Amino acid sequence: MKLALILPLALAAFIGVARAEEADNFREATTSETETFNARLYAGAPGKTAYACFIRRYDADHLARHPKQKVASMKLLVSAETFEVDQQLRNSFRLGFRYRHRSGDFDSSGSCHHTVLTKEGDEVRLGCGVDCEGGGVGIALSKDDKSAIVRLESIRVWLHNKPDDEAERSLVAGSDDGIFRLDRTDNSECAALVTDRKELAALRHK
Incomplete structure (x- = not known):
């Protein structure tokens, strides 16, 4: 059975991001691998x-050396939350960016x-997907854990906070927009990606 059919939807979406011939090169991470990656990603055990x-x-x-790159800037916020119902830790992502030639x-x-x-x-890696076949991204870490390596083929995006058909x-991904290396920074720098007030307060205290 194909991997994308037996893993959760987020992983299936990520497999769709990867080229079809690469799908068999992926497997689910073990509990130990997951915990080790989380500790690297969040600079310690995630907690709640x-x-x-x-x-x-x-x-x-940089842009002069990559004339086909469409993205001028990018932010990535990765979040983890433990749900009381089953005590399972779930990860999610928010990606924000500006185009080079579009406001x-x-x-x-x-x-x-x-x-x-x-x-x-x-x-x-984290395989992250957008609902309703909206594509997704793969998120890996550099060896020193100071950068995130974001890979994509196609991902559905919206004008900020306007998730409707018109926006x-x-x-x-083109020749210069398939892989992005983003540098780790203070969590407050990603505050613009958060709309929930309680979550925003929690983010600023982490």
Whole structure:
């Protein structure tokens, strides 16, 4: 049975992000692999809630060397929350960015699932998907845990906080928009991606 048919929806969405011929190179992460990755991602055991913020603002020199890159800046907020019903830790993501030649703030969000890319020496990643076949992203960490490596093929995005058909678009990877390296920073830098007041307060105290 194909991997995308037996894993949770978030992982299935991520498999869709990967090229079809690579799908068999993924497997579910073990409990030990998941806990180790979470500790790296959140700089310690997550507890009931945890956040990790990563940002990249591309300067003129970088953009000049990558003329086909559509994205001018990007923010990534990864969140973990333990639900009281089953005491299971669940991860989610929020992605915000600005286009190079288009005005407005765009964002996307969805749930995540730990997966392992076996052909890269069992590299653990988060496979994150947007509901209703909206594509998704893969999130890995650099060896020093100071950066997030974001990979995408296509992901549904909206004008900031306007998830309706008129505002809906997709960010499609071109030759210079398939992989983004974002630097870890203070969680408050990702506050603009959060709309819930209680969650915003929790984010600022982490």
